[in-house]
Amino acid sequence: MKEITYTGDTDFENIPSLKDKALRINLNADIYGTFSEIGAGQETVRHFFRAGGASGTIAKAMSAYDKDFSDAIYGIEEDRRYVTEARLRKMLNHEVNLMEERITRERHPNKIFFSYANTVATIDFAKQYKGHGWVGIKYQVGSAQEYNEIVLHIRFKETDARLQQETLGKLGTNLIYGAFYKYNQPRKLLRYLYDHLDKDQLEIDTINFSGPVFEDVDNRLMSLQLVKNGMTDAVMFAPDGNNVLPARVLYKKNILALRGSFRPVTKVNMDMLEKSLEMFVKENKVEKERTQVIFEITLSNLRAEGKIDEQDFMDRAKLLCSLGQTVLISNFQEYYKLVEYFSQYTKNRMGLAMGVNNLVDIFDEKYYRHLSGGILEAFGKLFYKDLRVYLYPMENEDGSLTTSENVKVHPRMKELFKFFKYNGKVVDISDVDASSLSVFSRKVLKMIVNNEDGWEAMLPEGVDNLIKEESLFGWESEEVMHRR
Secondary structure: OOEOOOOOOOOOOOOOOHHHHHHHHHOOOOEEEEEEEEOOOOHHHHHHHHHOOHHHOEEEEEOOOOHHHHHHHHOOOOOOOOOOHHHHHHHHHHHHHHHHHHOOOOOOOOOEEEEEEEEEEOOOOOOOOOOEEEEEEEEOOEOOOOOEEEEEEEEEOOOOHHHHHHHHHHHHHHHHHHHHHOOOOHHHHHHHOOOOOOOOOEEEEEEEEEOHHHOOOOHHHHHHHHHHOOOOOEEEEOOOOOEEOHHHHHOOOEEEEEEOOOOOOOHHHHHHHHHHHHHHOOOOOOOHHHEEEEEEEEHHHHEEOOEEOHHHHHHHHHHHHHOOOEEEEEOOOOHHHHHHHHHOOOOOOEEEEEEHHHHHHHOOHHHHOOOOOHHHHHHHHHHOOOEEEEEEOEEOOOOOEEOOOOOOOOHHHHHHHHHHHHOOOEEEOOOOOHHHOOOOHHHHHHHHHOOOOOHHHHOOOOHHHHHHHOOHHHOOOHHHHHHO
């Protein structure tokens, strides 16, 4: 049984043309599959037809545009929506199953099947919604092997439907080529999705790899690459480690967000969450069952010595996931950008839980010099929404607490701070766990690295065991230290 082996291009600058990519697929006698495209024409398969030699590659190309006809083929979605991940996966599975039924392995022992699909909505006539879609491929790299999948979500940035269609066709061609010839280099595969495309044309905000050739791929690390490479401003992943579509998680939800380094997550982080959430759900217009808690880590928080420490990121991610939390990795250094991002998906009430130092930073003018309206423009974006800041107190060296009543902001900002406080936009978190006030992540991290005693008590239940079991944050057992 034949298997595709990687013989790809080593010169990053020498990017094959779209025609060359499609032709290389077409001229491989073993690659054989279907194209199912809904919502933006037959834009991907067009590249393969035009390249030549497509008769041995394209089993079928179709567009089930009519909803009733589409339902008859792929079934009816519970939510009656068509541009969804569930719809895409049904398309991929249906077409692969048809090929397996209709093309016998006895006659075609070396055929390597694939199914490419997309379901998209391009820009509307009013140009209010720029459009989005799901794109994916289910495929083999050897005729006797199980199937692999790459599924991604895109957002169009162009304001012309025809341009969006062309962009989708280029992306689809890059994906199919990358799936077959870059699969053993998933990071490069990710970057090559933008061959012949610009980042102001298209945003990729979710991607998941699965299957035997991707068994060593961690989708959390892949989500980090999306932000790191500038493909999107923020990605989200669920407790199970898979990337999830932010729109699906945040849509019409009340949102409570905690920003931090979580290096590692400590009892003070969880106390801040618990106490702020109690206050948040008591607010008007907040329904507990429609409230989403988000732990957010900014890209700047992931940088160590000027670059992103991916192992360090994975350590934090494992701990947060073990606590059942949803994590957002963002490129938003300023809080108002985070609020603007959330506002794309919900008009409901939002809350930010933070410590005193974070609040002081918010009232520092230096972060807003790039805005024509300065700090007032930023605060307009931050607080004009239905937002409230829940402030966790800071314990001082003399045992006293710093709260919103005695926090010191820059003298020029004092009256502005009073305005927000008196209007209920900044409220103190009460009834905090006094024993957690002296816990700081950097202190815990130093104790872990130096193998000091006592750090376990500063962490949520079970987190210390996970750190030891998986040797996170540089922790080493005494047995390992003795062997060195």
